[in-house]
Amino acid sequence: MKFIHMGDTHIGASNFKLDQRHKDFLRVFEEAIDICIDLKVDFVIHSGDLFDTGRPSFKELIFVIEQLKKLKENNIPFLTVAGSHDVYIHETPLSLLEKIGLLTNLSNPRYLVPKGDVVLLNGAIIKNTFIAGVPGFKGNVKEKYSMIKPNIPNNVFSIFIFHHIISDVEDAGSFADLPLSSLPKGFDYYAGGHWHRKNIFEYNKKPVVYPGSTEYTDSLDMLKSKEKGMFLVEVPEEKTKKLKLKWIKLNAREVVFKEIELNNLTPIEATNKLFREIPKHGRDSILILKLKGRINGLKSQINFNRVLKESEINGFIYCKLFLSELSDEAGEEYQEIKNKTIKEIEYEFLKKQKYDDITIKLAQELINLLGKEQTPKELILNQEECIKMIDKLFLSKELNDFMKSKEGVK
Numbered sequence: 001m002k003f004i005h006m007g008d009t010h011i012g013a014s015n016f017k018l019d020q021r022h023k024d025f026l027r028v029f030e031e032a033i034d035i036c037i038d039l040k041v042d043f044v045i046h047s048g049d050l051f052d053t054g055r056p057s058f059k060e061l062i063f064v065i066e067q068l069k070k071l072k073e074n075n076i077p078f079l080t081v082a083g084s085h086d087v088y089i090h091e092t093p094l095s096l097l098e099k100i101g102l103l104t105n106l107s108n109p110r111y112l113v114p115k116g117d118v119v120l121l122n123g124a125i126i127k128n129t130f131i132a133g134v135p136g137f138k139g140n141v142k143e144k145y146s147m148i149k150p151n152i153p154n155n156v157f158s159i160f161i162f163h164h165i166i167s168d169v170e171d172a173g174s175f176a177d178l179p180l181s182s183l184p185k186g187f188d189y190y191a192g193g194h195w196h197r198k199n200i201f202e203y204n205k206k207p208v209v210y211p212g213s214t215e216y217t218d219s220l221d222m223l224k225s226k227e228k229g230m231f232l233v234e235v236p237e238e239k240t241k242k243l244k245l246k247w248i249k250l251n252a253r254e255v256v257f258k259e260i261e262l263n264n265l266t267p268i269e270a271t272n273k274l275f276r277e278i279p280k281h282g283r284d285s286i287l288i289l290k291l292k293g294r295i296n297g298l299k300s301q302i303n304f305n306r307v308l309k310e311s312e313i314n315g316f317i318y319c320k321l322f323l324s325e326l327s328d329e330a331g332e333e334y335q336e337i338k339n340k341t342i343k344e345i346e347y348e349f350l351k352k353q354k355y356d357d358i359t360i361k362l363a364q365e366l367i368n369l370l371g372k373e374q375t376p377k378e379l380i381l382n383q384e385e386c387i388k389m390i391d392k393l394f395l396s397k398e399l400n401d402f403m404k405s406k407e408g409v410k
Helices: 019-039 058-073 093-099 141-146 219-224 267-277 304-313 329-338 342-352 357-370 376-395 397-405
Strands: 002-006 043-046 078-080 112-115 118-121 124-126 129-133 148-150 157-162 189-192 199-203 206-210 228-234 244-250 255-261 286-294 318-322
Touching: 002 019, 019 058, 019 228, 019 244, 043 129, 043 157, 058 078, 058 093, 078 129, 141 148, 219 255, 219 286, 219 318, 255 267, 267 304, 304 318, 342 357
Parallel strands: 002 043, 043 078, 118 148, 129 157, 157 189, 189 206, 255 286, 286 318
Antiparallel strands: 002 228, 112 118, 124 129, 199 206, 228 244
């Protein structure tokens, strides 16, 4: 038996407000469906976010209907769950597609049966395989998973489809919303979704598999993912043998990545270097430039418009610049200011305006008193306090010494 595991197709999505990117998500999904048919797989599982929104356009709905219809004509069932994107309030476009017999929505309430303190998890049986799943829950994820009790039949291969990021996912960090131990026990294959990069690890010696998205969903995904695709999974007849997982690369939009060092360059020199290093044959791909180092001047003085225009001339449909690792004089000044108190910043500013220390002291006291939210009574009291403070300053030895130092004052 063999099946395809894909996920996060995000039909209807786009990037950078480009029509080409919207078409890319459609094109790569059609390619994936055609591969499933060519491979004559027994079924296809999809781990959530078939659509990018719970309210897809009629055009996108018709497109998906056409693709799933091809699978049905070849007797290939398509099973999925609702992800975090393709749900609108309490409903999902998957309900319509299930109603017309094009897919099985395993997150349909009929498969999740409350019984006392637990929720019985039922599923579909295809080719001696039990397939169950849950939707991408919005909140209290760990608590909801703790209530799941799988109703797995005996002597079958079993698959659990879910749409959450497990803590063991590489680089997940704060995106993880579920510990590995929360997954229901007893399944032979755990089909993960919601994480857009390929990742495989184990739970109780069984594979937990994320195929990632079928197309690059944002610029960070482009930076982190090397390619896009899905998994062909072959299940041996003998249970003692391991599953065979084969990665199938899909023709997602090509991304060209390049790091460029700009250390100790002036903005003009940095602009010229960027201009020179843009690849000459873009072939309708996306260009990612990661700029590094510290320039002698301001980042804002680099002619990025010239760089973007040159990338377009060279055949790229879009150029994304990552500037987080590029520093400049303004950044250092900001860091310096960040470490100072408001009082220190005020003092330095007034000193630059050539005010003397006595005047600055008076100004800061006035700012402190008048900068507060005040009731009418507090305002009167503060006005009186200001007058006393001014009197005190004018009577101070410091002021007298200052006045005597001025020419013409006796």
